[in-house]
Amino acid sequence: MATQKDFDKKEAIFAATLELVSKHGFHSSPMSEVAKQANVAAGTIYHYFKSKDDLICALYVRLKEKTTETLLKQDDANKHYRERIRSFYLQNFRYFTQNPKEFYFLEQFSNSPFIQAIPRQDLQRLDQPIYDFLRKAVFMQAVRDIPPKIMISMLLGSVGSLVKLQLSGDFQLTSSDIEQAFFACWDGIKRQ
Amino acid sequence: MATQKDFDKKEAIFAATLELVSKHGFHSSPMSEVAKQANVAAGTIYHYFKSKDDLICALYVRLKEKTTETLLKQDDANKHYRERIRSFYLQNFRYFTQNPKEFYFLEQFSNSPFIQAIPRQDLQRLDQPIYDFLRKAVFMQAVRDIPPKIMISMLLGSVGSLVKLQLSGDFQLTSSDIEQAFFACWDGIKRQ
Amino acid sequence: MATQKDFDKKEAIFAATLELVSKHGFHSSPMSEVAKQANVAAGTIYHYFKSKDDLICALYVRLKEKTTETLLKQDDANKHYRERIRSFYLQNFRYFTQNPKEFYFLEQFSNSPFIQAIPRQDLQRLDQPIYDFLRKAVFMQAVRDIPPKIMISMLLGSVGSLVKLQLSGDFQLTSSDIEQAFFACWDGIKRQ
Amino acid sequence: MATQKDFDKKEAIFAATLELVSKHGFHSSPMSEVAKQANVAAGTIYHYFKSKDDLICALYVRLKEKTTETLLKQDDANKHYRERIRSFYLQNFRYFTQNPKEFYFLEQFSNSPFIQAIPRQDLQRLDQPIYDFLRKAVFMQAVRDIPPKIMISMLLGSVGSLVKLQLSGDFQLTSSDIEQAFFACWDGIKRQ
DNA sequence: TATGAATGAGCGTTCATTCAT
DNA sequence: TATGAATGAACGCTCATTCAT
The missing domain is CATH 1.10.10.60 (Homeodomain-like)
Known part of the structure; x- marks a missing residue:
């Protein structure tokens, strides 16, 4: 067909x-x-x-959608937020260390002037599901009242750094390292 | 002359x-x-x-050295580690939001295949001062016994994300936001 | 098509x-x-x-093949060797004076470092037909037992010099000059 | 000084x-x-x-003068022409196989469009001594009445080919090979 | 006279894109 | 729709030459 x-x-x-x-x-x-x-x-x-730029941007959008979907698919709304965010963090680490090509592509793209070619609202739409997930957590008073954008930045910045560290081959992170890193983050954002 | x-x-x-x-x-x-x-x-x-690649790599090394030096210059060994790390975090944010070109260049470079052209030991040397700073903090029992590489990743990942957020223009971070973000990090890494 | x-x-x-x-x-x-x-x-x-060098080398090989084929095509195995070699000599002179571009190209190439880019065995293959022709003449006792490589060198060196002389415009060679030059060569190589 | x-x-x-x-x-x-x-x-x-071209042309003229002088210096007017020409031929071979740089330079130059930059009369002047030497031999009835230009072409073409063969490393010429080659030439040009 | 940093025209080559098939 | 030969602008880079010192 x-x-x-x-x-x-x-x-x-x-x-x-x-x-x-x-x-x-x-x-x-x-x-x-x-x-x-x-x-x-x-x-x-x-x-x-239409063009090489178009291909690359389309691939970016596609990978963003796919990874976001994958990462949120396993979310279990019945669990505690700590558990849900922990799971999100861990999945994130696992997904990207197991899919290094996607990680490298996304990092490269989002740090290049290419990204300016993507309309701002499209970028927003791509982040929306994660954004919603965290905003709800704030709303439910599971985490501190930090603006969700900042919270995403911190969580994803943290996990992204760890993925980079792991993929660099300089350093083998154990799952306890990741747990530790997550709890460091968590201690930082949880409602005390 | x-x-x-x-x-x-x-x-x-x-x-x-x-x-x-x-x-x-x-x-x-x-x-x-x-x-x-x-x-x-x-x-x-x-x-x-020697070549375009050489120019770009040389600029990377130079900017890395300069920013590392700038960021550690203001360190005051008489203060508490919390204060010293806080200052490092805040300076980092301030420096890069005020020098966006350097931020964009460094991010672009370190997420591109270019970085593989820099010998591993040179990369290590560039990070050494910050690495030493944090290792000492661990040694002095000021922070948890997390491997310094992980700690650097988390701190710089966090602050890098915030700089990106600020520079994106999507979001105006107040100094209270930064403080909050730092304390989130700090709560994560401090010795409880 | x-x-x-x-x-x-x-x-x-x-x-x-x-x-x-x-x-x-x-x-x-x-x-x-x-x-x-x-x-x-x-x-x-x-x-x-693949490259400029590749183009030039390919052209060299091509011209070598073409001229060798042209020069041997008119060989008549029924004739005496003296006649066959004479014909080869004269054809050679005629061909290159009538195709000066090919002569200049081949001379230039074979006297430049370019030629080192051609694998030795390819060079040998290109010379093989002429080599075989003369080796057989030696074998048939038509000419002295001089190593064929030397004989080729002498014959082609002689005729090449004459072509250069003619093309230089300094000197108009008559066909009697060429005959004379050939017989000088021939007297040198024939079995006495 | x-x-x-x-x-x-x-x-x-x-x-x-x-x-x-x-x-x-x-x-x-x-x-x-x-x-x-x-x-x-x-x-x-x-x-x-004045320029690169000028340097290269000057070097050509210089080498031509030097080699011609060297080759004729050992001429002994008391000997028979056969001996004098034999000596010239052998010296020529020896000189260039022992000075391959000069050989390669001269060959490269004289087969390149560079040579057109040298005024015709200068070229003639460079060849004059050898030309005179051979013209005298004709005049003295030592050799056949072949135009000296042709005779030079044949002699130098022959010896040049042998030098090339020797320097190529493909073939080790013995002094008997050279003698043989000379006598082949000589049989070709001597007055019968 | 001697220097060598600076110049910039011109080179070989690449590659996103087109279009006849 | 699919092809891939053809295009040519634009690139990184070289190098003969100049000129302030």
Whole structure:
């Protein structure tokens, strides 16, 4: 079926882009290489994406959606907020250490001028689910009344740093290290 | 004096590179533009740097050294560790929000495959002063016995996230927000 | 037909390179000029050749093959060796005086460090047919038992010098001059 | 003494140019490298030579003069022409196999478009001594009445080919090979 | 005379993008 | 829709040459 084939090609292009960009960076990932890796012709990419920038931005959005969904899917509203946030933190660490390509791509992208090409409201939409999750925690008085944006920044900044540390190969983090790191964060944001 | 002139040219090239790369990214900062911005001929850059990569790596090392030095210069060994770490955290925030070009450059660089071009031991040397500072804090039992690498990751991850938030323009952080964020961190790492 | 078009483009690039290099030398024949002369875009050359060096080496191999084939094609195994070698000598002179571009290109190439880029066994393969022709003459006791490599050197050195003399415009060689030069060579190598 | 110093510098520049050009070719021998190798500043070369082309042409003329002089110096007018020409041939072979840099430089130069930069009469002047030597041999009826230009071409073409063969490393020529080659030539040009 | 930092035109090459098939 | 040869602007970089010292 054509639709399935389209899907496959688009997927293949995304996968190839992720592979190459995460390893070599944006400008060392020519479209011709992406095409080769995806087993399509160079021109074919332009049936699915307007330009290289468009492809990269689309991949960013896609990965953001996917990771956010994955990370919140396992949330269990019946548990205590501490447990839910702990689980979110740990999942985050696990997900990215197990999917380093996605981590590298997202970090690279969000620290590059590329990100300015994404409309602000789209960026907001991508963060919305996590944002909602934490705002509710504040509302439920599970955590201190810190603006959710700050809280996200702190949590994700912390976990992101740890992922980077782990992936650098300089340092093997044990699960106790992660727990410890989480509780350090938690002690910082929990309602005393 | 020749030495002064050399210094000026090299400085001008560094400044131009910082300006352009922080604004447009590595690959949207051609050497010809760097030269124009620095008021030198394109070829002149190659008297000071072997290649574009070399220039960018040299600038990274230089900025790292400068910021580390600046951030630790104001450390007062007579104060309590809480105060010293607080000051470090706050200075960090202040320095980077006031020097956004340096922040963007460093973030972009350290999240790009470029960083692999810097020998591991050089990277270690750049982080050594901060590392020493925190290791001593652990040794003095001022903070919990968390591996310093993790502690650095958490502190800098946290403050980096806040700087990004502030610079994004989405959110105006008050100094009370920063204090709050610091104390959250501190509560996490202090010896209870 | 695509294959024909490819052939045409590659041929046009070869012809343009021969034209320019024979007239101006390697380094005064920029790729941009080659492209212009061949009526293709600069980038197109790189579909057919990896680099400028690759193009030039490929052209050398091609011309060597073509001239060797041309020179041996007219050989008539029924004739006496004296006649066959005479014919080879005369053809050689005629071919290169009538195709000065090829002569200048080949001379330039084989006297430049470029030639070291061609694997030794490839060079040997190119000379093999002439080598075989002369070795057989030795074997048949038509000529003295001089190592064929030396004999080739002498014959081709002699005729090459004459071609250079003729093309220099300093001196108009008559066909009697060439005959005379050949017989001088022949008297030197024939079995007495 | 200044004059001596000048001489030394100019010599050093010539020596450096010969060294580099014979090994790497004209366009892989930048003036900056020549300067380094000669232990002078880049600008200094321009006190002695108008341009790179000028330097290379001057070196050509110089080497031509020197080799011609060397080769004719040992001529002994008392001997038979056969002996004198034999000696010239053998010296030629010996000189260039022992001075491969000069051989490679001269071959490269005389097969490149560079040579067109040298006025025709200068070229003639350089060849004049050898030309005279052989013309006299014709006049004395020692050799056949072949135009001296052709005779030079044949002799030098022959010996040049052998030098190339020897220097290529493919083939070790014995002194008997050279003798044989000379007598082949001689049989070709001697008055029967 | 000697220096070598500075110049900038010009090079070889890449690669995002197009378009005839 | 899919192809991939072709394009050519733009890049990083070299190097012959100049000139203030």
